Amino acid sequence: MGENSKISHVINRLKWGEDTLAVVIFAAMTLLPVIETTTRLFSTNGIPASQVLVQHFTLWIGFLGAILATRQNKLLALTRDPLFDEAEKPHLGKWIAKVTTFLVLVALTWGSWELLKIEMKYPIDIAPNIPRWVAQLIMPVGFGLMAIQVYVKSYKKHIHRISLIVVGLLFSLSAITDAIFDVLPVIWIGVFIILFALLNGAPIFVGLGGAAILFFWADYTPISAIPTETYRIVVSPTLPTIPLFTLAGYLLAESKASERLVKVFKELFGWIPGGTPVVIVILCGFFTALTGGSGVTILALGGILLPLLIKEGYSRSFSIGLITVSGSLGLLFPPSLPAIIYGVTAGVSVKSIFNAGLIPGILLLVMMSIWAIIQGKKEKIPSKPFNIKKAFQVCLETKWELAIPFLILFGVFGGFTTLVETAALTVSYIFFVEVYVYNDIDLKTLPRIIIDCATLIGGVLIILGVAMGLTSYLIDAQIPILILSWAKGALASKYSFLLMLNIFLLLVGCLMDIFSAIIVIVPLIAPLGVYFGVDPVHLAIIFIANLELGFLTPPVGMNLFLAAYRFDEDMPKIYQATLPFFLVRLLAVGLITYIPVLTLGLLR
């Protein structure tokens, strides 16, 4: 008993440490770019290496978040049931999922440790007196703590847990593994086991990481190749925008902004026949854009919007479909996370992507609105008259939040701030407005909000980082060149390439989450785009618009999960509700793909 309470004491301390560190790092991440902007405007000296520090904070927040997500069983997976529930009895499928997760984490810990040893041998400072290995320390520590969490939470009984270690030991004996390699098609068996583990609830990053480990291993390449890529992508200069904009979205979602915005848009657009659905389309697009497409729209707005629609006489199925689909509408507007990730992966300017996405984004909103109006007419819902006085009044009341998109647009296109600085300023502004102007957020709840946010970011960044490892293998094996030479022969023109791309991305959207899809697929497709003369920025918009559908494509569409969770419905019901909207969106994607001037018009 004494032993156990000692352990739980240590674990509590650790939890406290992780939480506090996450809050402190987030504060620093927000403040440093704000200071940087201010010092530039007044031409004074700022904090040395501020930007590089912020980039490395992203790495820390990513890993801390991943640890938090592991602790809370919130790592993104294909199944809804949490895998690590301290099960009483072993179940074969889940046992395999648990063993696979544990092994992948142990391997990644080891790989990051190998990388760290090399960095310690050849130290380079990333900032005054801070060697790079110090910043990278979080990688082996993070993967290690995740492995420990997974181990502790796997089973209630010691005897069951030990089985994980036994399998791990077997794998580490190279004599055995080499012998197995000689007699069995290990790659195929390995891939099969990984897929099986995924279906039984292993986190998505385990699938990607497991595949990367397996392929590199078979190729005699050190596993440290994976954490090397994780480091590379997560500390890239634009990536700090992801935690920052997500935090901005979380702060908005926690405040009463959604209620105020519903009022505003109802007054402004409620007079349109079938007005409420239009309101929802615009509102969700607006909110999704503000929150960067982190999936919080459905969670934050779903509860308010569904009763609203039903009260007006719309069917439940239509209402759920509309809200679910609208939750991914703003992804072409700044500060969309997929657009940022695309830019980072493909080496395309994120600002150009935002610029190019404006018209297609609006087109999507308009097409969805028209569909909603048609549906509204069919269900014979009355509209309400426009009252200019009331409209003005609610706008005035909500002015601080209505200003946010203008702040972001000004930041992105105004030429005074970098994207990261824009994100930090947005966070600071929303923080100030919600805490001090509207008094919606109590400072005491702030740490909880930040930790929730870090948990989500951790879940996303760990997928990104590990997916990059798999991509690295594909590039290493020169797969993009093979695909290119195949396509040169098989595809006759730019249009057959685009058609193939549309179909391919739909399939990818069904199978992968949008983040890993971008990381893994973009390097394969980008050379094809160049070869067939598709503008890289146009390709970006096609990609994102196409994968947006992936958010809604069964079985892995993230928004479908969120909707099922929020509205407490079964997945098939959600599939059915979203189908008509899905088809409208498909048409829009077609327009965006085959009429390039929609995207490139604003760039010239």
Add this chain to the structure above:
Amino acid sequence: KLATLAPEGTDWHGMLVEMGQEWKKATNGKVELRLYPGGVIGDERDMVRKMRIGQIHAAGMTTEGLSEIVPDFTAFYVPLAYEDSLDVNRVLDYMLPQFEQKLEDGGFKLLYLSDLGWAYWFSTTKLTSPIELKEKRLFTWAGDFKWAEIYKKAGYNPVTLASTDILSGLQTGLIDAIPTMPIYALAQQSFGIANHMLDLKWGVLLAGIIIDKRTWNKIPSKYHEELVKIAQEISRKHQATNLLAETQSIDAMKQYGLQIHTPTEREVELWKSEVKNMENNLRGNVIPKDVYDKVIELTKD
């Protein structure tokens, strides 16, 4: 496995392809070069890291990446020190043995090293004197904190950005001046906005090929000499085209509206005294003291 930032279709890439073929011939197919062009492996720092962990085995890289392994390569970072190829060669001749030795200590074999081209200031409005540059916002690379600090201390307004954001940064006015090579300005189309070039050799970029020593030692030593000879011969052949490429790029950009400004003698002196002012922050900070002093001594006419 050899990685480089040079994209497919460029002269540099062509040179590496040729080298691979010659190597294969010279070793009867025992050495086969697999190329990863266009930075698909990452930037030059990533290449260094990946060579160290053993994922790739060689790289064609500039002094930017080489200085990550051996800080002495920052010898070529001294602004305005090099006025022509003779200056570069003088420093190169003197320092090559120590470069090779220190790379060797760091686990790499240097196959060859030579100049790639000159960096000039490109800006959105006319720029001929340092006073004008101080009114501009100049690009510094986000990966390296030291340069931003040096410019700040010298009274400039550096903005650190990812290389991919240079073009959009110029478009929105976040930055309005960049030091870059004409072939890059043309390839990245940044000259469309930064259409003023100051005809003053601000810096020089060298490039070379290094190979991981563990890999090198696996190649039978009877081939070593031949392989180095091939690399050097091919690179010498291409060096002339490098210089030609610069002139061709400038001519092409001129046709699309690039304006070239030649600084007056007085302005050149002003630039030189600016660099002199930066010396305290460069010498011993970015560039080792002895290296800095040697460069100044060797390039003094």
